[in-house]
Amino acid sequence: MIMQGVIKIFLFFFFCSLAWAQDDDFSLQNVIEKKANECRGLSARESSPTIILLSCIDVVVSIDSMLEGLPQPTMNLAFVGRSGHAYMPGIAPDSIADPDDRAAYEKALKQNAKNIDIFNKFGDLRKEFVSKIDMLLVDLPNAERRYAEQILRGLRMMAK
């Protein structure tokens, strides 16, 4: 019960922090990196395992929220030209005769590459903190550990 109350308060502050980050036009990615660095800095001597656990969950949930707001990158792009013709995903831009289609396709490829980079970077960061949660389980009291194990199972199923 206490753990559930703490989680609810934590979620309230989490969503407030997201709203604040967007309102102030802060980069969400920078906010997440800052949270990750703060969490890494929490030492077992100065913080309880529960506080470190909540901080790790905060980082993972923030990453999930940020990635869900981005277009899903793909290995090869489906691209539809001005005439409505759908080009083959994976086609080389210099194989496209229409210069406007080629330029639009090259732009879309660059955006896709940028999104892949973000997914790779934050997907790896997510893995780091999911693994950290796993390592923390042993230090938690029994009731909290059971609750944290459920959260961990859910986070693993939503792996990015």
Next chain:
Amino acid sequence: MNYTAPDVPDSNVKIKASCKEGETDTSISFEIVAPNGVYMEKSSTKKASADPLAAFMHTTIYILPSDVNFEKISVSEGGCKPNVDGYLSYMAPRNHEPSSWPIGMSMHVEGKGTKARAPDTVGLETKGAPYWGGYFIWEIPWSYHINGKIEKFPYPVIHVANLAGEGNSGVLSVSKAGATITQSTN
């Protein structure tokens, strides 16, 4: 506790766990293998049309062998020229573009392999009737990236589109690494 294997294949690796005094030490031997294949599953239909014949799908990418976890690698596609015949010969100048960025791995899925973080999109749109037989094949070289090194997969990934038909009726089938989508004019 998780163990990350070195980034080179090795047929004889042994991990030894030392125990407290009075208890027996234990060890486990295993082989480190490199990624050796790509398997795709159709996850959804992106677009399918009967006129003109077109079939596009999203696929989930898995890295093989299925019983090895390759979470630390990322993968990319290389460039290649197509091999074409029949109706699809007009697509001869359509080369495959190398990936501009490698895609990392999400998680290991028991029985399937290591799932890539992003799906692939596979498909082809024809220029319409009249149809007759033909094929379009890309043999796409794949590479995996690990610790700043790039290694090639032993075999290319085959992307093949087959068209069968006559006049106004036809069947288009597009496959890549085990995933297939088929669309007919009927």
